[in-house]
Structure formats: C-alpha cells, structure tokens
Amino acid sequence: xxxxxxxxxxxxxxVKIRVKADQTGVETANVKMSMNPFDEIAVEQAVRMKExxxxxxxxxxxxxxxxxxxxxxxxxxxxxxxxxxxxHDGEVEPLAVAKILKAVAEAEGPGVILxxxxxxxxxxxxxxxxxxxxLGWPQATxxxxxxxxxxxxxxxxxxxxxxETIKVKLPAVCSVDLRLNEPRYASLPNIMKAKxxxxxxKSPADLGVDPAPRLTTVKVAEPxxxxxxxxxxxxxxxxxxLRDEAKVIG
Amino acid sequence: xxxxxxxxxxxxxxxALRFVEEELYPYEEEVERTDAITPELVEQIKxxxxxxxxxxxxxxxxxxxxxxxxxxxxxxxxxxxRANMALNYTVYRPSNVLQACVGEQREKxxxxxxxxxKVDCFAMTEPGAGSDVRxxxxxxxxxxxxxxxxxxxHFISHADxxxxxxxxxxxxxxxxxxGKRKKITTFLVDKGTPGFTLRPGYKNVSHRGYHNFILDFExxxxxxxxxxxxxxxxxxxANDWLGATRLQVASLCLGRCDRALEHSLDWAxxxxxxxxxIAKFQGVSFKLADMKMRLKAAELLTYEAAWKYDNNCMxxxxxxxAKLNATEALAFIADEAIQIHGGMGVMSELPLERxxxxxxxxxxxxxxxxxxxxxxxxxxxxxxGA
Numbered sequence: 001x002x003x004x005x006x007x008x009x010x011x012x013x014x015v016k017i018r019v020k021a022d023q024t025g026v027e028t029a030n031v032k033m034s035m036n037p038f039d040e041i042a043v044e045q046a047v048r049m050k051e052x053x054x055x056x057x058x059x060x061x062x063x064x065x066x067x068x069x070x071x072x073x074x075x076x077x078x079x080x081x082x083x084x085x086x087x088h089d090g091e092v093e094p095l096a097v098a099k100i101l102k103a104v105a106e107a108e109g110p111g112v113i114l115x116x117x118x119x120x121x122x123x124x125x126x127x128x129x130x131x132x133x134x135l136g137w138p139q140a141t142x143x144x145x146x147x148x149x150x151x152x153x154x155x156x157x158x159x160x161x162x163x164e165t166i167k168v169k170l171p172a173v174c175s176v177d178l179r180l181n182e183p184r185y186a187s188l189p190n191i192m193k194a195k196x197x198x199x200x201x202k203s204p205a206d207l208g209v210d211p212a213p214r215l216t217t218v219k220v221a222e223p224x225x226x227x228x229x230x231x232x233x234x235x236x237x238x239x240x241x242l243r244d245e246a247k248v249i250g
Numbered sequence: 251x252x253x254x255x256x257x258x259x260x261x262x263x264x265x266a267l268r269f270v271e272e273e274l275y276p277y278e279e280e281v282e283r284t285d286a287i288t289p290e291l292v293e294q295i296k297x298x299x300x301x302x303x304x305x306x307x308x309x310x311x312x313x314x315x316x317x318x319x320x321x322x323x324x325x326x327x328x329x330x331x332r333a334n335m336a337l338n339y340t341v342y343r344p345s346n347v348l349q350a351c352v353g354e355q356r357e358k359x360x361x362x363x364x365x366x367x368k369v370d371c372f373a374m375t376e377p378g379a380g381s382d383v384r385x386x387x388x389x390x391x392x393x394x395x396x397x398x399x400x401x402x403x404h405f406i407s408h409a410d411x412x413x414x415x416x417x418x419x420x421x422x423x424x425x426x427x428x429g430k431r432k433k434i435t436t437f438l439v440d441k442g443t444p445g446f447t448l449r450p451g452y453k454n455v456s457h458r459g460y461h462n463f464i465l466d467f468e469x470x471x472x473x474x475x476x477x478x479x480x481x482x483x484x485x486x487x488a489n490d491w492l493g494a495t496r497l498q499v500a501s502l503c504l505g506r507c508d509r510a511l512e513h514s515l516d517w518a519x520x521x522x523x524x525x526x527x528i529a530k531f532q533g534v535s536f537k538l539a540d541m542k543m544r545l546k547a548a549e550l551l552t553y554e555a556a557w558k559y560d561n562n563c564m565x566x567x568x569x570x571x572a573k574l575n576a577t578e579a580l581a582f583i584a585d586e587a588i589q590i591h592g593g594m595g596v597m598s599e600l601p602l603e604r605x606x607x608x609x610x611x612x613x614x615x616x617x618x619x620x621x622x623x624x625x626x627x628x629x630x631x632x633x634x635g636a
Contacts, residue, residue, distance in 0.1 A: 073257045074264075185268055188303030188316045191261045 001111030001148075001170075003046040003055045005080065006101055007039040007062050009071040010121040023219045026121075035071045037183075038116025040078075042176045044183040045146060046114050047079035054148045055111070057081045061104050063097055063211075065089050069199060076194035077186035083199035088211055096204070096211040098130035103207035105135060110171060112153065117142050117175040128175035138168035144179040253553075259322050265302060266329035269341075273298055274333035281459040282604055287336045292411070295340040296366055304330075304341050306364040308493075310349065313356075314364035320494050321556040324501040331505025334604060336459030338502070339408060345370050345416055346493035347436070350479045359414060359438055371412035373403040373465055381621050383418075384432050388467060390419040397421070397437070397477075399445070399470040409448055409463035415439045417465075418484050434484035438476045445470030456608045494559045496569040499616045500552040500576035506605045507545045507580050510587035513602060514538060517591050534590055541583045548576040567629040574622040577612040584609045 011017060011026065012034040018027040035043075049055040060075035061084040062068040072083035086100050105113060118125035132139035140146075140155035144163070147154040148170075157164045158177045168174075186194070204211045232238045242249045255263075273295055281287050299305040308323040309315025318326065323343075330338050344363035348370065351360040362368040379385040388401025399419055409415065421435040439446055451462035479487030518529035518538060528534045555572040558564035584606040588595030595602050613619045 070257055070260065074261060077261050185265045185302055186261050187265070187301065188262060188307055188318070190303075191258050191265070192317075194261070195258055 001055050002057045002059060002108055003049060004101075004105060004108060004110035004113045005039070005042045005046045005058060005060050005075065006097070006113070006115050006127070007043065007060050007071050007075050008036040008116070008119045008121075009033050009062060009064050009068045010036045010119055013037055013120055019220050019222050023221060024217065025220050033067070033070075035074050036116050036119045036121075038118060038120070038176060038178070039075075040116075040183040041178065041180050042114040042116050043075045043078050043080060044181045045176060047184075048181065049148060050079065050081075059084060059108060059110070061086065061101065063088060063092050063100055063204075072199055073194055074186065076197045076199075077191045078184060079190065080197075082197055085199055085201045086204060086207065087201055088204050090211070091213050092211050093213050093215060094124045094126035095130055095214065096209060097127050098134055099209045100204055100207055100211070101127070101131050102134045103209060105131075105171075107207075112148065112170060113137075113173045115173065115175045117177050125175075128173050132173040135171075135173065138172045139174070140166060140168050140172060141175040142177045143174050144177045146174060146176075146180065255325075259325055262318075262322060263325055263329050266304065266326050267332075269298070269302060269304060270329060270333050274330075274337040274341075277337060278334050278601065278604075281334060281336050282598065283458075285458045287340070287459040292340050295337065296342065299341045300366050305366050306342065306344055308343055308346070309364045313349070313360055315344075319556075320497065320559045321553060324494075324497055324504075324552055324556045327498055327501035328505040328508070331502035332509045334459070334601075335457040335608060339411075339460060342366070342369065343498075345372055346495075347372075347416060347478065347488060347491045350436075350487045350491045351438075354475070355438065355478070368413040369408070369411050371406055371409045371415055373406045373409070373415050373417045375405045376402060377404055381618055384434070386418065386420055386432065386434070388417075388419040390421050390435060390437065390472070392421070393471070395474050397435075397472045397474065399437070399439075399467040399472060401467050403465040403467075404451060404462070406451070406463045406465050408460060409465060410461060413441055415441070415446075415465065416478065417467075418488075419467075421482055421484075424482075433482040435481050436478040436484040436487050437472050438478055439467075439470070439472060443470055443472070454611075456611045458604070494556060494564070494569060496573035496616050496622075497552055497556050497559065499612060500548065500555075500572045503576040503580040503609075503612055504545070504549055504552060506609065507541075507548065507576075507583045510580075510583050510602060510605050511538070511541050511545060513600060514541065514587045514590045517594075528590070537586045537590055541586055544579040544582055548572075548579040551575050565629065567626050570617070570622040570625040573616060574619055574626070577609075577619065580605075580609045580612055 010033065011028060012032040015031055020027050043060065046055065046058040050058050058080040059082055060072050060080040062072050063086040066087060069085050072085055076083055084104060113131065115128040128141060129139060140153065140157060142158045143155045144158050145156035152167050152169050153172055154165065154167050155174060157166060232241060277291060303316050307316035307318050307326060311317035330341055348360045348363055359368065363370055374383060376386050376388060378387060388399065388403060390397040390399045401419065417437045417439050418434050419437060420432040422433040423430045424433050445468050447466045449464050451464050515538060518534050519527060521528045551572040555564055555568040558568055587602050588606055591600065591602060594600060
C-alpha cells in the first residue's frame with residue numbers, strides 16, 4: 001500500500017506571529033518556516049506503517065513556493081520515500097488544496113492519505129474533509145490511534161466529550177491529532193539519504209486545477225489585547241456582576 | 251560568493267538544536283550544581299547521540315563516522331555548543347588525529363572510537379610547556395623495540411572518561427635554523443598501562459562537570475606498534491590529521507553567543523523599568539546591535555575559514571583570525587548579556603553566568619589570543635622580511 005502525506009510549510013510554531021503593517025496578512029519575510037507540526041505527526045505515522053510492513057511507499061506532497069521543497073526534504077529525512085512539489089506562489093485555499101490532492105491521489109492510488117488535522121497558520125481544518133468528499137472516500141478525522149487492516153482501518157477519534165472508535169473502508173482519508181505519536185528527529189544518516197530521494201515538481205495546471213482564491217481577505221488584524229480583570233469581594237458581588245454587567249446569567 | 255546553507259545543513263542544525271533542547275538542557279542545572287555528570291547520564295546521551303548519527307559525525311564514513319565536512323561540523327558544533335561543556339562533550343567527536351591510525355591501530359582505536367566503544371583524550375600540555383609546546387619534558391626513550399616514557403602532563407580534559415591517551419612526548423633533538431629543538435612523537439597509551447597513572451587536576455572557574463587531570467608516566471613501557479604516525483614526526487601527524495580544532499572552538503563560541511543573545515533579546519523585549527520595556531532605552535538596544543554585529547562577524551570568519559579548510563586553501567592565519575575573533579566576541583557578548591540582565595544576569599537560574607565563566611578558557615586553550623595574534627602578524631610580516 002502507498003501512503004500519501006500532504007505536508008505544509010508554515011511559520012514555525014516558536015515564532016511570535018506579527019501582522020503585516022498593511023493588514024493584508026501575517027509577516028513571513030525573514031521568518032523561520034517549518035513543517036506544520038500536525039503534518040509531522042502524519043509523516044511519523046506513515047513511516048511507522050512502513051517500518052511495520054503495512055506500507056510499501058510513503059509519498060510526501062506539498063503545495064507551495066519553491067521553498068516548500070525544504071518541507072518535503074524534512075519528510076524525506078524522517079523516512080518518506082519520495083516527494084511531489086506542486087509549485088504555486090500565491091495563496092492556496094483549502095478547497096484548491098483538496099482538489100490538487102485529489103488529482104495527486106488519483107494518479108498515485110494510495111491506500112490511505114494521512115493529513116494533519118489542521119495547519120497552524122490558518123487553522124482551517126477543512127482540507128482532509130473536503131478531500132474525502134471530492135474523492136468519495138471515507139474519512140476519519142482527529143485520529144489519536146490508528147490500526148490498519150487489509151481492507152479497513154480502525155481509528156480512535158478525539159471528539160468533544162471523549163474518544164470515539166470507528167472503522168473505515170480503505171482507501172480512506174485520515175486527519176491526525178496531537179496524541180497519535182511523537183515525531184522522530186531526522187538522524188544524520190537519514191538526512192544524507194534524503195538528499196538522494198527524488199522530488200517531482202508539478203504545477204496546479206498539470207493537475208488540471210485552478211488554484212485561484214475564491215475568498216477575498218478584507219483585513220488581517222491582531223486580536224484586541226485582553227482587558228484587565230476585576231477583583232470581587234465575595235460571591236454575592238460576583239453573582240451580581242455576572243447578572244447585571246456580563247449578563248451571562250439570568 | 252555563495253553563502254547559502256544547504257537543505258541538508260538546515261536539517262542537521264534542526265536535529266542538533268532539538269537534541270540540545272530535549273536531551274541536554276534538562277540536565278544542565280544538575281551538572282552545574284553537582285559539578286559532576288553521572289555515568290548513567292553519559293551513557294544515555296551517548297546512545298541517543300549514536301542513534302541520531304551525531305556521534306563522531308565528522309569522522310569519515312569508512313571509519314563509521316558521519317562524513318560531514320568541516321563547514322557542516324562547524325554548524326553542528328555551534329548548535330551543540332549552546333549546552334554546557336560536560337553535556338556537550340558526551341555527544342562526542344573522536345580526535346581527528348586518530349585517522350592516522352594504521353593496521354591494527356584502526357581496529358584497536360579508530361573504529362571503536364567512532365562506534366562509541368572507546369573514548370580518547372589528548373595529552374600535550376605540561377606544567378612547563380604551555381604555548382611553548384616543544385618545551386615539553388615528557389621523554390620517550392627507545393629501548394629495543396619499545397619506548398620507556400617518563401614525565402607529567404597536566405590540564406588534560408576528560409581524561410577520566412578516556413579509555414586511551416593520545417600522548418605527545420619528546421624522542422630526541424634535532425638542529426634547526428634557530429638552534430636545537432625537540433623531536434616529538436605521538437603515542438597511543440591505554441589506560442591501565444603499568445607506569446601510567448591519573449590524578450585529579452585543578453579546580454577552576456569554568457566547565458562544571460567537565461574536569462581536567464594530571465597524567466604521570468613513570469617508566470611506562472610502550473611498544474613501537476603504539477606509535478601514531480612515524481617516530482619523531484608527532485607534529486606532522488598533528489598537522490596532517492588534527493584538523494580544524496581552532497574552528498571547533500570558534501563554532502562552540504558561536505553557539506554560546508547565540509544563546510546569550512537570545513536571552514538578552516527576550517529579556518530586553520519584556521522587562522519593564524521606568525514604565526517601558528528596557529529595549530526602548532538606547533543604552534540597552536545599542537548593546538544588542540553591537541552583540542549581533544560581533545556575532546555575525548565571528549560567524550562569517552569561522553564559516554569562511556571552514557569553507558577554505560574543506561577546499562584545501564585555509565591558511566593558519568584564517569583559523570587564527572576565526573578563533574581569536576569568535577572567542578573575543580563571546581567574552582564581549584557574555585559580559586553584555588549579563589549587563590542587560592542586571593542582577594538577574596549573575597544568578598545561576600539563567601545560563602548567562604555559566605556562559606560568562608566558561609567563556610574565559612576559550613581565549614586560552616587551542617592557542618591563546620596572543621599566540622593567534624602572533625600567527626596573524628607573522629603571516630603578514632614574514633613576506634616583508636620583518
């Protein structure tokens with residue numbers, strides 16, 4: 001079975017995000033970029049499946065500028081076998097990503113697509129679900145445990161209020177959650193091996209997809225700073241404030 | 251000129267930084283407080299270092315090393331250099347000079363050192379022979395096919411961890427343009443060899459948990475098969491194989507500068523006095539600018555020298571400039587970092603007082619700042635006959 005893992009290049013989780021002065025987006029110039037942490041978890045899962053003999057090939061795919069090749073290289077250094085870069089310099093919305101991934105999936109025929117549940121830049125949490133619908137494949141989202149059988153997978157999902165275990169027929173789309181695993185470091189020998197692994201470059205047009213945005217960003221602004229709280233003397237005052245000022249109780 | 255960092259180098263740095271944060275930083279406080287590192291911890295870090303291929307990363311692949319070039323090793327040493335010396339050393343790089351091993355020496359020393367089964371230490375300095383290396387009194391007298399060694403070495407780092415010593419000893423005298431000078435031979439001496447004993451060295455200001463030792467040799471008999479390289483050619487062996495150890499020191503300093511500057515930026519951007527962030531005071535912000543400038547210069551000099559080393563065109567002066575600049579940059583940056591932090595800077599809760607203390611040795615070992623200036627000035631003046 002092939003495993004397809006989409007990996008996104010995002011602003012590193014350690015970087016303090018700054019809004020651009022013209023409010024068109026967040027600052028990405030001279031900012032450290034890394035693989036989306038949820039995608040790292042997906043790569044780790046795929047590599048573990050390969051090590052366990054459940055997968056023959058792990059393919060990392062990224063949609064983005066030329067530099068997204070570095071993100072693919074990270075996946076290759078973790079143990080993925082080859083990469084596909086769908087090069088596109090502009091913004092790509094979740095639906096366009098899902099369409100591109102659908103085209104890649106139809107060409108590659110993976111048994112499972114492992115996505116991060118969301119990317120830490122826009123936190124859209126849409127791509128896996130849209131991809132599943134476009135392909136007509138079952139989906140298992142927010143997966144914290146995954147067992148792959150011959151023609152079906154058993155997935156434990158993190159849902160509101162606890163865990164839910166479901167079975168999905170393969171091929172399927174899974175989106176992985178934080179607790180699925182702890183991604184490995186790329187070792188030096190694997191980094192050196194990754195250098196020789198192939199990365200195919202394609203364009204959205206090659207895959208018959210028009211990635212033009214359908215949404216317009218009006219303005220990006222920082223959340224308003226939190227106001228200082230107030231101290232209350234006793235429970236009676238607290239209840240009064242909640243009722244009369246905050247109006248959260250009747 | 252191409253100053254870009256390759257994808258592989260970026261990944262190696264990322265792995266090394268994560269290793270430092272997850273495997274070394276958590277133990278720094280304990281090592282600093284106890285002035286010791288437990289054998290269990292050494293073993294734990296070493297195993298992880300081997301798994302990740304950080305161990306012996308600079309040794310050639312056919313010896314079981316990682317085969318990294320000097321430039322990439324400098325980047326790796328920079329990342330690892332953030333942690334304190336004792337923890338940094340557990341990640342381990344065997345002395346490059348072991349590449350001079352031939353025949354059975356490879357199986358006995360070089361390969362086990364790359365695999366992590368044996369650790370070396372390097373013994374050159376003596377109480378009467380510091381910068382004046384050739385002034386060494388430790389003497390190896392030939393006796394048939396053996397040598398009998400007598401003398402004392404001191405300031406020998408991590409000799410307690412070492413399974414064998416790479417020892418430099420005088421084996422005679424020869425005439426030179428400036429009169430008689432000693433001929434030096436390099437020996438491989440196993441710990442436990444009769445006549446070789448080890449005692450603790452000096453307590454010192456730097457490097458908690460990473461200790462120096464005094465090595466005594468008293469009629470210590472060593473067969474000729476333990477000579478590394480050729481007899482009387484000890485300096486040739488060092489020149490041919492020792493590698494860019496001065497750049498290693500420079501790189502370690504860069505890592506410490508990185509850490510001190512990061513702490514300083516974070517502190518300046520968050521600490522408030524007189525109703526504003528202290529970074530708003532020019533007295534603080536200009537210090538940060540100077541620190542960054544010194545660090546950048548040290549980085550470029552180090553990487554350029556390393557690149558030249560890899561391209562076989564590094565001169566002694568290049569390494570001397572890089573080492574001199576990086577060690578002095580560290581002294582400056584560590585001191586300014588503390589000044590920016592004020593009283594908090596000298597408290598052991600932050601790594602700054604440790605970086606500041608540890609910085610002092612960097613301007614002394616691997617050739618003092620004065621020796622480096624001597625090398626640079628001689629390279630400039632010799633062609634002028636001055």
